[in-house]
Structure formats: structure tokens, C-alpha cells
Amino acid sequence: MAKVLTEEMVSSWKEWVSDNLLIILILVMLLLILQDSVGDLRRRWFAAFVNWFNKDVDVKMQELKKDIFADLTSSVSHFPEFRKSGGLKILEIGVGTGTNFEFYPEGTKLTVVDPNPHFKQYYNENRKKYPNIESEEIIVSTGEEMYMVPDDSVDVVVVTLVFCSVKDIPRVLRQILRVLVPGGKFYFLEHIAEFDTTRHALRRRIQNTLTKSGVWPFVFDNCHLNRDFLKDLTGTGFSMVKAVRFHNHITHPIFQLIQPCLKGVAVK
Template identity: 55%
Template sequence: MAEVDHRIATWISNNVLYIALALGLVWFLKKSLPNLRRRWFAYFMYMFTKEKDAKIEELKKDLFASMKDIVSQDPELRKQNSIRILEIGVGTGVNFSHYPDGSRLVVVDPNPHFKSYYNDNRKKFPNIQAEEILVTTGEKMDMVPDNSIDVVVMTLVLCSVTGTEEIMKEILRVLVPGGKFYFLEHIREFDSENHGTRQKIQDLLTRIGLWPFLFDGCCLNRDMLPVIEAAGFSKVNGERFYAPVNSFFFQLIKPHLKGTAEK
């Protein structure tokens, strides 16, 4: 036993430099990996959304159509025929083209690496007054006052949110009475009889952590409708459907949920 201890001690003293370097590398990776992953994800989303898909745009046009009929509860904005919108998880800002002219846009996103893409994009929409990104999660929007927002929008966000119930509470807190929440999310396959294989792959890639690791915590196997329905909105209209995109990459995120909810 003493012989073994002696050999280990000798090996450590002979390799102390390499051990220190290896420990330093582990420490560095642990510290910088989350940041690198977030930077990669912001770049990925920028590339992924650079070319707009005509069918998805058509779908969003339909979903957001009723926004133009909303009248703000803020007397100042009402005079200007404008509404205040809060977009949670704004990313690069893919929904600008669907907002009514003159809208005031407050946006939050916890990933600061989206800022430059978002800022470049918002310059292309001078018809909307879009503010700087507030770097925070939808669960912690203390800087947004109670009953101050006419419309909340969230697209493809709930898949990576850890506190889904908290985010719903925050949406209800910031919305004015009667205010509207618009949502569009990819969800777990809902037809296990006909698309069981897709469902199994979604479960597997999420459970082993590969998909969440590559795509900033995104889970393929969630269904958010029950969470929205249980949140305490006065009305919820949700519909599960298949997104009209057939590319290979899209197959795993084809099952979607869209709808609106009213405070």
C-alpha cells in the first residue's frame, strides 16, 4: 500500500505543471462555455431567421392580424393611435413586420449577444418605436410596471424557459385589464399514433441533453397549452397544428401551438 502511495505521490510531483494546466483548462471552459454557447445561439438564430419563410410569415400575419384593432388603455398612446407591445425573448427581432405602425415596443431577452442583430434589424423599421433590449428573463421583469402593456408577444420562447409558471404570472401582471397575449411555440408531437417516431426522437434528444446543449436550453418535448390555460387568463384560444415547413431540420419542430389569451 505504501508503495502505491509513494508511486502516486511521485507521479503527481513529476506532472504538477500538466495537472495545473488541465485544472486551469477545466476552470476556463466551465466559466466561458455558457457564454460561448449563448454567443453561438444568437449567431445561429441570426442565420436561421435571415431569410424569412413565406409560409411562416403568412401564418404570423394571420395570428397577429387582430392587433391592429386593439385600442391602447394609455390615454396618451390612444391619442396617437398607438399601442404598447412587450415582446419577451425578442432574439433578433423577427416580428417587427407584424406590428401596427406607430407601436411602442418594449423588449426583453436574457441573452446579451442578440443586441447587435436586434439593433441592426430595428433600424429597418422606423415605423415602430422599438426600445433597447432589457437584458433579463421573462420571469423577472420588475422594470416593467403593472398594468402597463396592451399586448404581450412571445414566439418560440417557452421551449427554453425554466420558470414557465412565473413567466405567465409576469405576463398577467404587466398586461392591462383586457390586454392580449399572442403566442406561437413549437411543442412535443401531439399525435403519437401517427407520428410516434418523431415523439420518441424529441424525447430522446431532450432527455440526453443534446438538443438543449446545442440550442440554449431548448426542449423539444413540451406542450405549453396546459400551462397557459391554467395561468388565470379570462379567455384562451389555443390551437395545435403542424408548421407548413418541410425542410429536414424542421421535422423535429414541426408540431406547433399558436393562439391568444386575454387578461
Template identity: 45%
Template sequence: MEYWKRIPDKEVVKEGVELAFAALRRHVQARPKETWVGLSVAAASIFIWKYGQDLRHRYFAWINNKFYYMKPQEYEDFKHKVFTCLKDLTSHDPKLKEEKSLRILEIGAGIGANFDLYPNNTHLIVADPNPYFEKYFSENKANFPNIKIETIIVAKGEDIDMVESNSVDVVVTTLVLCSVTDMPKVVSQIKRVLVPGGKYIFVEHVHDWDTKNHRIRRFLQGMLTVIGFWPFIFDGCHLNRNPLPVIDAVGFSNVSSNQDYAPLPVWWMKVAQPHLRGVATK
């Protein structure tokens, strides 16, 4: 009301508002179909703007659960190759060392697709920004009583300051760095929380490196990312990233990695077939 009082000629403003509404009413009566289409688009835009991220999070959790049961054993074997280093590790925590167990932080754990790759009695810290994974994570965890959950953190990999420095033996990311907002910060956080000599295990899909034989795939990876289609459908996933230069630049004492084409179950997923696997040592 205070703002209304400051207007010098309220009658003129009132008349202008009435004229605008009258013009709008005539437009609706003259073009009802076009009006309702426009209103529907506007309403849908407002709905997506307000609730779109939440809906994408729900959908992404659901579709990841479906993909978990679609992935062939060949893909699990493909991942397993970099996890074999776990059998030779001992914890820097005296109590865990006595128990012959490890403390592992998994960033972007999702539904817990890597449970079967962890040693018995693993103490697991989980960080994931999507709260809708909780249902699927809990259902899957029931099948792995040998895994002990220490903490579940609903946060992005950039925001895990609550995890103490030099406190975990292993950090794991699988198909995660494609969707983070600030990759250098995430990898720096990983190095920070690792104990000296700790291992960072990564399995990530990347931009195809073969510019001669896979030009079409490289083009599709770039196009689907730049136009926003793939990030929208898969909750921020980018097909045209390569995290290796970032991992190399952070300052690990050693980085061992290789590029290979992963066995994926359906034809349209082959756009994400180029993979990077490796282990970095702090």
C-alpha cells in the first residue's frame, strides 16, 4: 500500500490496468486455442523451473536402479580390474588394521553399485547429492551385510569438508566426474581426505580419444553435451570430458591409468563406451 500511495495519479494507473485486462480478454476470446497453448507452455516452464531439478533427481535415481540390473557381468569385470589393488592394502587406522578392514569413501555412490567390489568388513563413507538414491541404496545394502556404513553424506563431491583430512584409506568414483560442477575441486578434496599412501580408484567414461576411427562418436558426444540433451536426461552428465589431466595436475605421487572401450549392454549407451580406469596414490 505504501508504494501505491507514492503514485501521483492512481486513477490513470487504474484505468491503464483495466484497459490491459480488457485487451487480454478480447485476445483470449478471439484466439482461445493459441492462448491456452501459450498458457500451457508458460505453466510447464514455471513447473520445470521450480520442480525440474527435483524431478530429474527422482528420475535419475530410478533409472540408475534399472541400469544396475541391465549391466552385463562383462562390465563388472571391466571395473573389477582396478579394484584388485584393494586386496593388498592395509588401513592406516590401527583399529581397522587389526580388523583387517579398510575405510573407503565413495563419492557418488548412488544405489551402491560397487558393494560387491569391496573387501569384507569395509567401513564405507558415502557422499551423494541426490537424496532419492536412499531407497535403492538401502535395498541394495541389505544384500551386503559385510559392508559397514559409517556415514552417509548428502552433499556434492565439492562439499565434503566434513570428512577429515588424511582420514580414509581409499576414495572411489565410478561414472561421477562427468557430472560434477568443479572437477579440480572434487579431485583436490579426494587427495585431501586420503591418508599418505592412500589410493584413489576411478572408472569414468570420457571423450573418445580416437579422432581417426571414432570421429562420429566424438561429434555426438560433443553435440549431445553442448545442446544440453544428455546433461538434462542424465542429471548433469557430460560426455565430452577427460578427467585425467585434472587428476595428473592435483599432485598425486603416482597415477596409473589406461583408456579402453567398456562393454555396454544397449546400442545407444555406446556413446559413453570410451572409459578411463586408474589408480592414483597420494
């Protein structure tokens, strides 16, 4: 009896599918289209959010960056044509709105990569304020796939607040090593998983919950609160890595979650 019923159910189900095939196809297509435009809307919102964040919350991060990038102005380019002008060939990955312009020496040639095309408007507005830097248009690509940037072609790679969002950290690091000229430097500043779990156990738990539930990555374009890329960095093949974990002074009730940070420099 049960078998007959199952067979009947299967055949009526097949009949229903074939009767409604067109509607099913249209619904699937609509879902795919919507998925794309929802993704695009999220990227658009994220670009606007980062622009706000940079102006209102990020001030303390900018203070920190002064310290990290201090020796950029005294660095000498490996490329003779830049040595005369005192500029450097810099690649910034995940440039966003272009918050790091103020740290680059005059005469710098800046190549920038970012997978989110909605940052272009903010970046282009910002770069107008720095006519002494030869900044290029955003190359819309991920750090993992930036094969258009030639091997050994830049003095410096800069990455700030990006490794929390990339899909494949070791791959981005290998790309950084590839594009840096021998002796070139990689500067970084990233928020990471809470490392002082004795004093800040609750923060670590909140970071894990918000990230593992997918809530934080969904709202903030794949940002993860519970990463730390130092182990990957030391295993990549740089000749020297100098890094320090510390807490920044962001006091915003939500963004205190990104107080734990890792900053430093690695040399090819």
C-alpha cells in the first residue's frame, strides 16, 4: 500500500513539475537575477558605509597609520626613474575610498586594486586632493587575482583593513610577494580576533558569534571579526616580518569589536 502511494505521489509530483515547468524556470531566473542585484546593493551600501566610517570613526586608525607609514617618506625607490623625484612605486590592495593618500611621498606612482567598483566615486573624489601623487584608476580585481600587476614591479605594497574580507589569505600574500621588487616592503594594519582572551573573553565570544552566524560578513561585505593572518604571513617567504598586536582606541559601541589589531611591515 505504502509503495503504491509513493509511486502515485512521485508520478503526480512529476506531472506537477512538467505542468509548471515554465513558471519554475521563470522563478529560478528571477532568483538568480535578484541574487545578483542584492549582492550589488550590498557592495554599494558597503562603499557608502566605509566612506562614512573613514570620516566619523576611523580618525583613530588614521593616527595609528602615521606611525606605521612614518618611514615611507625617507624610503628610496628601487627604480632609478623614481629615485630622482623621491617618489615610490606603491600598490595598494583594497584601496576603498583612498584613505592612505596622505601618507604617500610626493612623486609617488600609485596603482590600486579593489573588487568593489562602487568605491570608484569616493576614491576619485579623494585623489583630486593629492595632485602630487600619480594615482591610477582603480583596477577592479581582487588581491587574489591581480595578475595584471607585473612581477617585481613595486617598491611598496600597502594593505589596511582588508585581510578580514578576502577569500584566500595565503593567495593574496603570495601575490604581494610576487609583485614586490626584491627588498620591497609590505605595510599592513588589520583588525584581528581578540588575542587577550583573559581580559576580553566576552569580546572574543561576540566576535565568534557574529562571524560564525554569518551576520557580520553579510552586513559588512564578507568582513570576519575572528581572523589573524600573522601565521600565514610568516609562512609566505618574506625575508623579514615585523608585527605587533595591540588594541586601538576606537570607542564606538559597535566598532569596539575591531579594537584588537595587527600592524607591521614585511620585507621581500
